[in-house]
Amino acid sequence: MQRISTEEVFDVLVVGSGAAGSVIAAQMARAGKRVLVLESGPARQMSDLISSQIWARRLKWSGAPVEEAGNLPIGHNFNAGWGSGGSALHQFAVWPRLHENDFKLKSDYGKGLDWPIEYDDLRPYYDKVQAEVGISGDATAEKWRPPGQKYPMAPLPVFAQGRLIDKGFVARGMTTAPIPLAINSEVYRGRKACLYDGWCDAGCPIGALANPLATYLTWAVEAGAEIRNEATVVKVLHDTSGRTATGVEYCDADGARHRVHASTVVLAAFAVQNARLLLASASERHPQGLSNKNDLVGRYLMTHPANSIYGIFNDETQPHLGATGGQLINHDHYSQKEKGKAFGSYQWLIANALKPNDLLGIANTRPDIYGAALDDFMRKAATHMGNMVFVGEDLALAENRIELSEHKDDYGVPLARATHNIQDSTAALAEAAVAEGLAVFKAAGAADPWAGPRIGMHIMGGTVMGEHAASSVTNQYGRLHELDNVFIAGPGLFPSSGAVNPTFTIHALAMRTADHILGNDTPSNSSPGQ
Amino acid sequence: MQHDRRKFLKSSGIALSVIVSGEILRVSPRSAQAAALPYQVLTEEEVATLQGLAEAIVPGAREAGVSHYIDKQLGAAAEDCLLMLKYLGVPFADFIGFYRGGLHSAGRLARLRFSLPWPALSADQAQTLLVEMNGDTDIEWDGPPAPFFFFVLRADASDVVYGTEQGFDQIGMPYMAHIEPAQAW
Ligand SMILES: Cc1cc2nc3c(=O)[nH]c(=O)nc-3n(C[C@H](O)[C@H](O)[C@H](O)COP(=O)(O)OP(=O)(O)OC[C@H]3O[C@@H](n4cnc5c(N)ncnc54)[C@H](O)[C@@H]3O)c2cc1C
Ligand code: SF4
Numbered sequence: 001m002q003r004i005s006t007e008e009v010f011d012v013l014v015v016g017s018g019a020a021g022s023v024i025a026a027q028m029a030r031a032g033k034r035v036l037v038l039e040s041g042p043a044r045q046m047s048d049l050i051s052s053q054i055w056a057r058r059l060k061w062s063g064a065p066v067e068e069a070g071n072l073p074i075g076h077n078f079n080a081g082w083g084s085g086g087s088a089l090h091q092f093a094v095w096p097r098l099h100e101n102d103f104k105l106k107s108d109y110g111k112g113l114d115w116p117i118e119y120d121d122l123r124p125y126y127d128k129v130q131a132e133v134g135i136s137g138d139a140t141a142e143k144w145r146p147p148g149q150k151y152p153m154a155p156l157p158v159f160a161q162g163r164l165i166d167k168g169f170v171a172r173g174m175t176t177a178p179i180p181l182a183i184n185s186e187v188y189r190g191r192k193a194c195l196y197d198g199w200c201d202a203g204c205p206i207g208a209l210a211n212p213l214a215t216y217l218t219w220a221v222e223a224g225a226e227i228r229n230e231a232t233v234v235k236v237l238h239d240t241s242g243r244t245a246t247g248v249e250y251c252d253a254d255g256a257r258h259r260v261h262a263s264t265v266v267l268a269a270f271a272v273q274n275a276r277l278l279l280a281s282a283s284e285r286h287p288q289g290l291s292n293k294n295d296l297v298g299r300y301l302m303t304h305p306a307n308s309i310y311g312i313f314n315d316e317t318q319p320h321l322g323a324t325g326g327q328l329i330n331h332d333h334y335s336q337k338e339k340g341k342a343f344g345s346y347q348w349l350i351a352n353a354l355k356p357n358d359l360l361g362i363a364n365t366r367p368d369i370y371g372a373a374l375d376d377f378m379r380k381a382a383t384h385m386g387n388m389v390f391v392g393e394d395l396a397l398a399e400n401r402i403e404l405s406e407h408k409d410d411y412g413v414p415l416a417r418a419t420h421n422i423q424d425s426t427a428a429l430a431e432a433a434v435a436e437g438l439a440v441f442k443a444a445g446a447a448d449p450w451a452g453p454r455i456g457m458h459i460m461g462g463t464v465m466g467e468h469a470a471s472s473v474t475n476q477y478g479r480l481h482e483l484d485n486v487f488i489a490g491p492g493l494f495p496s497s498g499a500v501n502p503t504f505t506i507h508a509l510a511m512r513t514a515d516h517i518l519g520n521d522t523p524s525n526s527s528p529g530q
Numbered sequence: 531m532q533h534d535r536r537k538f539l540k541s542s543g544i545a546l547s548v549i550v551s552g553e554i555l556r557v558s559p560r561s562a563q564a565a566a567l568p569y570q571v572l573t574e575e576e577v578a579t580l581q582g583l584a585e586a587i588v589p590g591a592r593e594a595g596v597s598h599y600i601d602k603q604l605g606a607a608a609e610d611c612l613l614m615l616k617y618l619g620v621p622f623a624d625f626i627g628f629y630r631g632g633l634h635s636a637g638r639l640a641r642l643r644f645s646l647p648w649p650a651l652s653a654d655q656a657q658t659l660l661v662e663m664n665g666d667t668d669i670e671w672d673g674p675p676a677p678f679f680f681f682v683l684r685a686d687a688s689d690v691v692y693g694t695e696q697g698f699d700q701i702g703m704p705y706m707a708h709i710e711p712a713q714a715w
Contacts, residue, residue, distance in 0.1 A: 042609065051707035054612050054693050054715045062609040065621040078617035082609070197706040205708045320703050356701060357685070357693030359614060363588075364688070367681050368664075370587045371657055375701075378692060382701040 010036045012517075013248055013262040014225075015233045015277070018086020019503050020489035020510040021268030022216035023129075027514030029223035036260060037217075037225060038250050040232040040269070041083030046213055049089075049203030053358035056202035059083065059090045063232065064409035066272055070400070070420040074303045075456045078359065080270055084229060085212040087270065088503060090203045092325030093182040093210055094349055095135055095504035097126050099334055100146050102345070102498035105396070109337060112396040113300065113495035116467045116476040123148055125508035133210040133507070134188035137180035144331040153185045156194060161317040161386050162327030162351035168444025169330060169350075172436075176328040176350060182210035182504070183323055198353025200324035201360070209323075216507075231258075234413050235281045236265060236486060242285025245486045251411045264485050264517055267463075268510070271301070271492035275402040275462035276416040278473075278480075291482035296473050298402035300464045301420055302394040302497040303456030305430045309437035310365045310387045311446025312380060319354040319362075319385050325501075326388070327351040334499065337393070342428035344393030345499040348437065352387055365452060386446060390433040391457060393499040395426060402462050420456065430454055458502050463492040477516040478509070487513055571604040571626060572597065572633075575647075579637040580629075580683075582648025586656035587680070588687035594697075596690045599715055600629060612715050614685045620674075631673030632683070636663070642670055690714070 011033040014021045021037055029035045040063050050056075061080035068074060081087035100119040105112040127149040137151040155178030158166070169176050183200075184193045194208040207214040221227060230253035237246045237259065247261035267274045275298040279289035289297050328350035337345055355361045362381045369377045400421060404414035422430075434451045441449035465488075466472025469481035472495070478487045489510045491502045498505075515521060569577055577597045584591040603613045608622040620628055639662070640648050644655050651659070662669050663676040673679060691697050694714040698705045 047709065050709045050711050051705075052693070052711040052714075054689050055711055057612045057614065057616055058610065060617055062611075062616075062622070065623075068619060073619065075617070075619075077619070195706075195708075197708065199706075199708055320706070355693075356697060356703060357688045359617065359685070361688070361693075363692055364685055367684060370660065370684060371653075372589060374588055375590075378701045382703040 008036070008260045010034045010260065010262040012036075012264045012266065013038065013260060014266045014268055015248065016040075016086060016267070016269035016273070016490075017084050017217055017227055018081065018212060018268065018270060018490075019088035019091070019506045021086070021266070022212040022220055023507050023510035024266050024268060024489050024514050025220035025225045026216040026223060027511065027518070029220050029225040031518050035220065035225035036262070037220070037227045038231040038233050038248065038260070039084060039227060039229050041229065043227070043229040044084040044089060044213065046205045046207065049205035051199045051202050053202060053355050053361060056090060056358070059203060063273070064413065064415050067405050067407070067415055067417040069417070072303065072305060072420055072422045072454065072456050074272070074301065074418050074420050074459050076272055076418060076459065079303070079456065079459050080272070084227065085217060089211045089213065090201055091211065091503055092200050092323065093503075094179060094325035094501045095182045096180050096329065096331075096347070096500040097146055097148065098122070098498045098500055098505055099144070099345065101335060101337065102496055105496045109343070111343065113464060113466065113471070115495050116465055116472070119146055122505070122508050122512065125511045126504065129504065129507040129511055133182055133215055134184055134191070135180055135182050136185040138178045141177035142180070142329070142331070143175065143177070144334055151180060153188060155179075156181060156183060156185050156196065156323060156327070158327045159196070159318050159321040159351070160315065161319050162322070164313055164315060164317060165350050165386050165388060165441070165444050166328060168440035168442070171443035172440055174330060174332050174440070176330050179326045179329040179349065181323055181325055184208045194323065196321050196323070198320055198322060198324055198355065200353075201355075201358070232411065233269070233277060234411050236267070236277065236290055238283065238285065238290075238483065242283070243482070243484055245483055255411065264487070266487045266489055266513075268489040270490055271459045271462045272402055272416050272418055274488055274490060274492045276404065276413075278463065279402070279404050280413045286482065290486070291473060291480040293482060294470055296464070296471070298462050299398045299400070300396040300461040300495065301400040301402055301418060301459070302396060302461040302494070303420060304394055304458050304497060304499065305392040305422060305426060305454055306457035307390045307430060307434050307437070307454050308360070308365070308387055308452040309390070309434070309441055309449055310385060310452065311441040311444070311449035312384050313386055313444070313446050314384070315445075316383050317386050319382070319387070322351060322353040324353050325349060339429065339432065341425060342432050343425035344395070344429045346390060346392040346429060346433050347499050348388050348390060350388040352389060354385060354387060356382065366450075386441070386444070388437065390430065390437055391499055391501070392426065392429050392433060394497040395423060396461055396464065396496055397423070400461070458491065460491040460494040460497050460502060463488045464495045465493045466495060478513045487517065489513055567598070569597070569601045572601045575637065576630065576633045577601070579633045579648045582651060582656070583633070583636050584683055584687040586648075586651075586653070586660060587684045588691050590691045591687035594690040596687050599690050600686055604629065614689065615682055618682065628674050632679035633673075635671040635673035635676070639663075639670060
């Protein structure tokens with residue numbers, strides 16, 4: 001082991017500069033705290049966000065490998081980012097809220113876990129983040145939307161692809177609404193408006209999409225926070241009592257070890273790495289890993305089961321136009337979770353902008369077409385293809401978990417092993433939705449629609465929040481039950497997955513945690529809902 | 531050592547850097563292909579198999595420089611590597627073994643069936659082997675699973691053929707870059 005150097009002291013240490021970490025850092029720095037953000041990946045600027053699906057891969061996770069198992073692996077390296085802004089740097093900014101019926105799964109349905117809070121506890125934070133960041137959408141058209149402030153911006157336009165697929169929903173008596181996006185449909189608080197070019201997956205360099213470089217990470221730096229890149233945290237340190245963290249140990253790009261200290265430590269290294277870090281920080285006082293007396297760290301790992309539906313239309317679809325996240329949304333069957341053999345809510349994200357290559361690109365939607373036939377397919381699809389994505393609810397199961405592997409990374413820290421299986425009721429939910437999606441596409445006029453494979457989308461759980469130490473890792477503010485000054489931020493806290501994209505909720509929860517750390521348990525700046 | 535290499539690769543920027551007679555040349559894989567520049571990781575035989583196989587899967591891949599693309603990425607540091615394999619569950623340390631294993635198995639399959647290397651196969655012969663690689667019947671193969679290797683190579687070849695400004699143009703899709711890539715990869 002290399003010698004440990006430097007012993008700096010801060011008020012708050014934040015591990016990870018993604019969605020959650022940047023909100024915490026900004027709020028702490030704005031309140032005058034001395035904040036250090038330690039980020040494992042490289043420093044990134046807006047100018048690094050090159051419009052190319054090939055170059056975009058630099059933004060993906062390149063830290064320690066994650067070993068995966070199960071019938072629906074979490075797809076860590078696709079779902080995780082690395083460097084300033086984390087995964088959120090190239091998120092698609094689909095920002096729906098969780099619904100009111102997502103919070104009490106165990107009490108209401110006898111499945112999974114309950115949140116220790118209700119929708120109403122998060123609502124003011126959703127409203128506050130929405131006002132700061134800006135969301136485009138139509139709250140009235142989203143007839144399923146839980147209460148809250150209307151969106152500050154009108155929705156993005158719907159292009160030919162969206163209009164065509166919408167006909168299929170209408171024909172089947174279903175409803176669509178403009179998709180809520182943390183993307184500017186007009187100039188918002190000095191940030192530019194979207195140009196509808198569909199490069200969101202490669203990262204939006206003009207600031208129209210609310211990635212951390214356009215929002216909280218930059219605001220954190222402006223308020224005085226320091227971001228230290230290529231700093232991989234390997235251990236959380238604590239005092240002799242085991243109740244108080246004293247700081248963290250991290251390795252720099254040359255492998256040198258450093259210790260930094262603070263009165264508050266916030267782990268915002270995303271679901272898998274947060275759990276790994278707790279487990280790898282085992283000590284005499286916490287022999288099974290930090291705050292893991294009840295063997296709950298790493299458990300209840302979740303990912304949304306997702307399938308894409310594709311079709312070729314007679315009319316031109318202009319699939320290159322719009323945002324990668326989609327043009328329309330459908331939550332018609334969200335409120336009813338019990339569906340016979342199937343269980344869970346789900347949503348459709350409709351008419352996503354497409355590019356020719358990459359995992360979600362046109363070419364890979366039909367891996368069975370190759371040779372001379374491929375070029376014909378590509379030419380036709382480039383102008384006539386439509387697509388939409390099913391996102392389903394996953395259940396929190398104790399056996400789905402992150403553990404430490406026997407293999408170690410370059411710094412001697414055991415790798416994470418992530419096991420994730422879905423139950424039959426979740427598989428049934430996905431199968432029924434795929435059948436519905438194919439029917440919608442047929443009704444919309446696609447001759448021979450097809451479905452892509454089931455994949456894991458988003459990663460949640462592993463450090464779930466709850467009322468009691470016997471059934472959760474943190475309290476309702478993300479504070480570890482067994483340490484007084486270590487907080488978790490990010491989707492690892494979610495005790496249920498819902499069926500919506502998680503990043504709006506991540507922001508709202510992180511804002512709530514920040515307020516709590518600052519001793520301000522009623523949100524500042526929140527305006528009354530409608 | 532590893533870190534020095536990473537820094538070098540970082541500073542070498544986005545172009546494909548090839549050292550020729552002590553000078554570093556920066557060229558795109560398409561021009562590297564045209565200029566027959568040397569490979570850094572793959573052997574001559576591996577390159578021949580790769581070009582034949584990728585061309586059969588995605589016509590145009592050979593000329594677009596698929597072999598220089600993959601060769602360059604296999605020599606890059608994990609964080610600079612642009613291969614799609616990066617998020618398909620294969621650890622970075624196994625990337626070279628993944629491609630080598632697949633290429634050797636594919637080369638052997640061609641010799642076993644037709645006593646020819648991939649570039650010498652007719653279009654029909656190549657298609658027969660691609661069907662076998664994707665089929666359910668057991669074939670003589672000891673690399674990564676044949677259908678998975680096929681999928682990855684098809685994606686790589688699609689990257690170089692369709693994922694560039696030229697490729698978008700070829701299929702009639704406007705590129706509309708915010709920041710144009712200085713090099714295709
Ligand atoms: C392609 C894609 C599209 C997406 N689209 C959407 C969408 O439309 N809507 C939505 O709601 N969500 C979307 N998401 C999901 C969203 O990006 C994540 O849920 C969110 O970013 C998670 O926030 P986080 O702060 O927990 O983690 P991240 O944003 O990933 O940040 C974690 C950071 O921690 C760093 N880190 C990890 N380990 C360490 C360590 N040991 N030491 C120091 N730093 C460390 C990482 O490098 C990373 O930068 C998308 C994700 C991807 C990949
Ligand atoms: S479509 Fe809009 S949000 Fe996406 S990259 Fe382009 S300008 Fe940015």
